[in-house]
Amino acid sequence: MLQASLPQVLWSENIFTVRLSIKVVGVNPKSDPVQITENSVTFRALVDGKVYSVEYILYDSILPARSQVKISSGEVTIVLRKNQKGRWPRLIKLKAKPANLLYDFDRYEDSSSAEDEDCDEDGAGPTRKSKKIRLPTGISAEKKQEIMERHRLEQSCSTQSSDENEGIIRNDDRDPYDIFDVGH
Structure with a gap:
């Protein structure tokens, strides 16, 4: 079994949505690498023999049916529609922040x-x-x-x-x- 690598993930938000940018080059758009539930987001992709994987239990609930995924050449962008309008103090439920998760101050x-x-x-x-x-x-x-x-x-x-x-x-x-x- 292949060892999974943690890709860099940048996140930002407004009062309606949360945006995740997963930095992985070469993800196949047909592979359906993202699974979204009401309380979690999972990304898993095989690129050039290397497995990239992250799973986050979200701080608050989202609307999976109104969320979007866009796969481009250098990143996978996930826009999650919040269930309730407002700001989140952090992306994930746990207070400990993973090393690969960064806030996207450019956004x-x-x-x-x-x-x-x-x-x-x-x-x-x-x-x-x-x-x-x-x-x-x-x-x-x-x-x-x-x-x-x-x-x-x-x-x-x-x-x-x-x-x-x-x-x-x-x-x-x-x-x-x-x-x-x-x-x-």
Whole structure:
């Protein structure tokens, strides 16, 4: 029997879906390598004589019939439709994270990006979608939270007066080489 290898798995989410990107080159699309149940996802594929396999018991339930699988040349993408709208604190039920499972910060979206938001309470302001941001790796959770809060502030209406924006740090006030914003 062949020894199974653990492929790298990147995951991200929004309030409606969870996305898994399994990094394996050369998976045969006809082999049906993904099985999805209400509480789990299993991937198993044989590529060039090597078996790749992962199985995750999910943090919360999903809708298998509304989930999708796409197999491309370099990865298998699985989009799982959540049973209930909301954020998950982690992908899997276990608190211990497998070494091959990483959060995909390139696909990070703050919670306001899932829907359009009005800038003013009376609806007179422009409606726009929040932009995705990329966070650097290797920074503390507190710094990530601070960056996300600053991002939310920057996404607020640009129609506010300069007095109202006094506490907001503008992009032109920042040192472009200070990626951790230490100078402020």
